[in-house]
Amino acid sequence: MLLPLLTLLTSCQDYLYEEEQAIPQAIWTYADALQFTLPISDTTVAYNLYLEIKHKQGYEFENVYSLLKVEMPDGELNERQVSLELASPKGKWEGKCQGEFCQRRLIFMPNIKFNQLGNYKIEFQQYSRQDSLNGIASLKLLLETAKADPES
Numbered sequence: 001m002l003l004p005l006l007t008l009l010t011s012c013q014d015y016l017y018e019e020e021q022a023i024p025q026a027i028w029t030y031a032d033a034l035q036f037t038l039p040i041s042d043t044t045v046a047y048n049l050y051l052e053i054k055h056k057q058g059y060e061f062e063n064v065y066s067l068l069k070v071e072m073p074d075g076e077l078n079e080r081q082v083s084l085e086l087a088s089p090k091g092k093w094e095g096k097c098q099g100e101f102c103q104r105r106l107i108f109m110p111n112i113k114f115n116q117l118g119n120y121k122i123e124f125q126q127y128s129r130q131d132s133l134n135g136i137a138s139l140k141l142l143l144e145t146a147k148a149d150p151e152s
Contacts, residue, residue: 016047020140026056028064028126028136036141038120040073045145049109051124052140053084054101059135062087067125073118081127101137111146 021034038049053064063086069079086104087093095104114120122141126133 015142015144017143018140020052020138022138023136026135026137028133030126030131033123033125034139036122038122038141038143040114040117040120043114043117046111046113047109048107048144048146049112050105050142050144051084051108052103052105052142053086054103054137054140055086056100056135056137057093057097057102058100059086059133061128061133062091064133064136065127067127069121069123069125071121071123073116073120105142 017038019036021036023032023034055064064084066082066084067079068082069077071077084104084106085094086102093102093104095102097103124139126136
């Protein structure tokens with residue numbers, strides 16, 4: 001019984017950072033800003049930053065609009081609106097669906113180099129036309145070192 005668990009644990013991708021934040025009762029409101037603190041200890045390498053969204057299969061929209069705020073270690077603040085696409089143009093859920101939920105992993109910031117050492121504060125605010133989005137269960141932020149381009 002222990003062997004399958006060890007196999008599962010060792011077969012997972014190693015991320016430099018991984019944090020998931022649950023949304024109470026899977027209802028994301030304007031008041032529920034999700035904040036992550038991303039520690040960066042090397043400015044010489046490129047990273048891939050992923051966002052994974054867990055949502056109910058009954059979620060009524062094809063995407064989620066979010067206001068993304070990034071505060072750098074020196075206090076500089078950047079913000080922009082992003083559309084997080086959950087379904088294809090034909091309405092089929094992207095990602096993996098099992099049971100009641102689907103998980104969609106997006107490469108959110110590919111091949112990014114951070115220019116400051118320290119903690120980056122990343123915040124996602126629900127930014128849709130409705131105050132409450134029923135069916136968004138959690139957001140997960142993942143960071144990995146970007147792989148070198150095999151053609152270079």
